[in-house]
Amino acid sequence: MSNLTKKGLYRPEFEHDNCGIGAVVNIYGKKSHQIVTDALKIVENLEHRAGKDAKGETGDGVGILTQISHKFFSKVCKENGINIGGEREYGIGMFFFPQNELKKNQAMKMFEIIVEKEGMEFLGWRKVSTKPSILGCKARECMPDIYQGFIKKPIEVEKGLEFDRKLYVVRRVFEQSNNNSYVPSLSSRTIVYKGMFLVDQLRTFFLDLQDEDYESAIATVHSRFSTNTNPSWERAHPNRFIVHNGEINTIKGNVDKMLAREETLGNMALSNHDMTKVLPIVNTQGSDSAMLDNTLEFLVMNGMPLPLAAMIMLPEPWAYNDTISTEVRDFYQYYATMMEPWDGPASILYSDGDIMGAILDRNGLRPSRYYIMDDGRLILSSEVGVLELDEAHVITKERLHPGKMLLVNTLEKRVMSDEEIKEYYAKKEPYGEWLDSNMVTLSEIKIPNEKIPAFTKDEKQRLWKAFGYTYEEYRTSIFAMAQNGSEQIGAMGVDTPIAVLSKEYQPLYYYFKQLFA
């Protein structure tokens, strides 16, 4: 950013982003290169949902999350002399390092040390094959040096989530020990390729994605449309778990509360010692999607199932909803006492490499359509028509419904409906009973035998003065609300001074102006 804006009125936190999303999953967990190619094709056909800079040569960000392709990585690691062992016995970190050689080497060294300190073996680095020549000049200027780092799974650690939990701690420690690198993913199950691309550059930039041996049963993709062109590779999606189309409007409040909650959260899966390493949960420099992802990731790593975490952060309207069961309502009420909704238009896809889930905001403000094909593929996207498909092989054409979820479990080889997932979690504990014996409503409290003191006329008058009440407020505004149950209507705008320039007393409230979307 130039000098002008630094001195001016722009603030980076004003930035918004939005996008197109898609996913291709083989429900039976059958891996193929076709899944990856199809997912890339989806994002390429969502070009109109992606943003470009003023010159039209640099994109706002495109990315893909896939399972780790053992077939591919065992081949390339062999070429690099890295012995990674069997499937899921290693974790891969994707790294955006600085181009500066010295800084890069320092960062790499730092990472290696952290891995060892966490009791694991670092296997080696692989420079990711890329084609920078295709990039727009803004993207090239701030292009990181992209590497993959391989970590061996300790024998005593179980494959999957348990190993990923250890890798999570490593990443959090690294993130707090280094400030010039970014880790798009570090996991034994998933990997993220992303950057400041135009939609078709993702495929051409990363040669890995073009390799026939690069296979996956799950792929989620994202194209970003930002209201700004502040160059950034990190801000592209996918994040570690999610791709997100939409905005979290309550982000400031959510993040404040997450910060405040850190001490009272308790820990399930992470040890006390590990907890101190991963805090703070939320990186407040990130975008709203990244902060949502931070929180989701933390909850999962600390023992909460991924679909459950998504459910409590983005609840459907439950309070007055008579189309859901009492158990589900009680479940939501129970969690509402601890977590406020992350609210705003949102369609979110998440995956840990075994499941792929999708959830839509309570008002259904983002499009998410999906097809299920007779060969076991599920194709989800912001739009239909993104892939050419044979209509004769389509079994179902559906959409995500407002506040509802969809879950593909490739281990169980099936699709779970919203009702099934929610009933499952809602019946795990006797939430209704707990609420009944713990939650108190105002009407349950006994009215004491006491009198509320009334003010004398003189007291009232003095208080009115002290608090700066005006005649209009007394006679018009409070009167109107007490009379009609609604606020007074006016017209013809404002032609009076702003609070700070007014010669009259202005309560502090008037120094604050409401924002709107």
Add this chain to the structure above:
Amino acid sequence: MLEEKPENCQVLKIENPILTDLDMLKIKTMKKPGFKVAVVPTVYFKSTPIERVLEQLFVQVDKAYREGANILILSDRGVDENHVALPSLLAVAAVHKHLVQTKKCTAMSLIIESGEPREVHHFATLLGYGACAVNPYLAHATIADLVENEILNKDYYAAVEDYDHAILKGIIKIASKMGISTIQSYQGSKIFEAIGIAEEVVQKYFTGTVSRIGGITLTDIAKQTDEQHSKAFDPLGLDMDLSLSSLGRHKMRSQGEQHRYNPKTIHLLQQATKEGDYNKFVEYTEKIDSENTGFLRSLMDFNYPEKGIDIDEVESVESILKRFKTGAMSYGSISQEAHEALAIAMNRLQGMSNSGEGGESDERLESAGTDCDRSSAIKQVASGRFGVTSRYLVSAKEIQIKLAQGAKPGEGGHLPAGKVYPWIAKTRHSTPGVSLISPPPHHDIYSIEDLAQLIYDLKNANKYARISVKLVSEAGVGTVAAGVAKAGAQVILVSGYDGGTGAAPLSSIHNAGLPWELGLAETHQTLLANGLRNKVIVETDGKLMSGRDVAIAALLGAEEFGFATAPLVTLGCVMMRVCNLDTCPMGIATQNPQLRKNFIGKPEYVENFMLFIARQLREYMAKLGVRTIDEMVGRTDLLKKKENLSEREAKIDLSAIIGQENIYSREENIFNSKNIYDFKLEETKDEAVILSQKDMREGIIKGLKRERTVKLTNTDRTFGTLLGSQITRNHPLGLPEDTITIHCEGAGGQSFGAFIPKGLTLDLCGDSNDYFGKGLSGGKLIVKAPKEAKYNPDENIIIGNVALYGATSGEVYIAGMAGERFCVRNSGATAVVEGVGEHGCEYMTGGRVVVLGPTGKNFAAGMSGGIAYVLDENNYLYRNVNKELILMEKIENKADQEELKNILENHVKYTGSKKAKRILENFEEFIPKFKKLIPGDYKKIIQLSSKFMEQGMTAQDAQIEAFYASLGSKN
């Protein structure tokens, strides 16, 4: 939280965050295991330094926490001679911040008991900065006083309940402006910008809030609180005047707040423009421009160069006038006389007038290009989409998308039933005497890529028009503007919060949005930094009232300028501020035929105003040494802060706005048409495959039957719209049914068939995306599954969300299901579909919708016209219908049955729907399973007018009679 255990949900649940005094008493005295309540006073001894007061407060809060309190009540009860109350907002924000920082905020809930809050905005800030609930004891005592003095003739408890309800309703509205749907998430969300508070105060106590121009310090806050306290409790114990003073925050009062429009300035302006007297105008602007008016620009001064230039070297008045516009005011909110006067004046001057969101009558659309051109050059597209037809769009020179409106940013419009006279209803395609709601958001814009899509749609609907997007100044507007520029808009209007003529809740008029100075400067800066500034024209408006105002706007980055209140004043407006009541004495903001006779305005007055502004602007330009507006744009170095300001004014820091060196070249600072966004319309299938054929072009011009077949995918967006616009251009009223038919295969992209006119039929075999049939203007749309499909079409989604948004006429047949918000704001199209998602037929004002399957929740919410027939085989519909405005009936009437049958026969004919076939074959059996949904008011009006018609009146007269009859009186 991670561990699932019963104690986690040990909370006190409150239904309404506004607590009555009794609620408060209950909480204070509650004795329930697991709960501990602590009351911490926020009153302090007079003259204690405020920092110490706050520190003391934190100590007490910490103590309460240590003692196990989980409900914390901050209370300012006990204000007296030596006890001053902390401003409640400061107390709440500071304590909340403290709790967040010390990680206690989820363990303790904050309740504020205060005498200070009384208006909606007060409560919104308290909740927004961390309070869970508020007890406004003095506001409640005020209600008791109103009741005692018999000003309010109502039971005290009922009045308090209504007051609390009004407050809550207001807060929900404020939250929904940010897209927040629960109070729980609004609480602590800090969705405000501070203006006029010193940075350090904001950082310390209102952390995370944007504050960009500095302002008063903590000491100033303490001082003003103390001064106010002394007005209630005289330090010398003297008797004092305790009567409430009139401040005139909204309506002008003789004492109290300064108003820029006051009887003196209004009179001068009217005289000047009526008599064409420039000297009087100068006299008026001297008053307007005085720094007492308390605008941000009042603190600015021109930084004149040593030598100006000769005024003859400055760009001519005529050329400047092309950059002037009048503000968007709908026909409906203002009278035909006033609306046309503005259009005529601006057309004569070659400036532009704005239609507003109420559509435009055919007669006026026809007058375009004639000697007496009454058609508005700018056609607005707002969330209500009233009267937005293909013809309306084709007639525009500029199409403006209203994302927000200065008077009520973030809110929709509302035209009360009494103003919906028959002639208004006609241009809006609605029913007379039935109130009209513009939904707050555009249902096709929830994010930036959606806006890009709407811009693309409108460009297709009229490729010659420039597309403009109207934003309201707020923190971050520049970033939004950058997104808008990237989305292809050619004009970006940044409106000030203070502008606007529309009716809105007072809290919204005064407390939402920012002055344009800030928004405009931010927009210019952000666009420049992103290399986007020269791709767009930046326009501003908001109480632009003098040549000086316009000159400052140009220097801050504006190239075009809008005026609304001032032209209305020249036409006679005396700022009665009763626009919402239909009682405007000057015949401006009223439809009442009697009052409209009082209209004394003439287009010439508006012309004089514009000429004077331009003339005055040129004088400034000469002194500033600039020849053209283009040379001025963004030259903030030509502005400086005034000297000799008061202490308070001096604290305002304008350095982020003015006086900066502009490091960008002139070319980067101003719009250049060679940088216009390329929509690549020539690559669309409409152009490349259909209109490129001579045979087709000829068919359109001569109205001959033509057919084509094309293959589509999702990247073929807005298919059919360009073709449709070509038909409208040649035949403003459309062509006979099915003149041009396009058979499509595959997936229709977004906005398939948007705005297509009568005579065009799109027959799609496959499925389609969001915004299908947007603004349908008479065309026909058919969608069916391909023959080879094995799935059951009536159980599968083949159409996306928000189909037929703002459709005004036409026919639609869908053999399959559609997503959310089907037929939202439909005002005349007939549509058949075999199942819909949530919010179906929302805000509908006309037309027929037949649903042959399930509906989602909230069906027919806000629906005020038209009829929906729904097949309700499982009697499930009653749960999903929003019953606020709707009557649910059986279809007993023969005419209705006939109508339904006809529609279904067409459905079978066009789509081959198996479901519809089955229904028709067993029609008698199925009829009882259908429900007819009709809005109550709408039904009443229809019945009234048919009654009058039976008495022998013409349809038009019957409508007028029915309108008056429904209002219960004839004025």
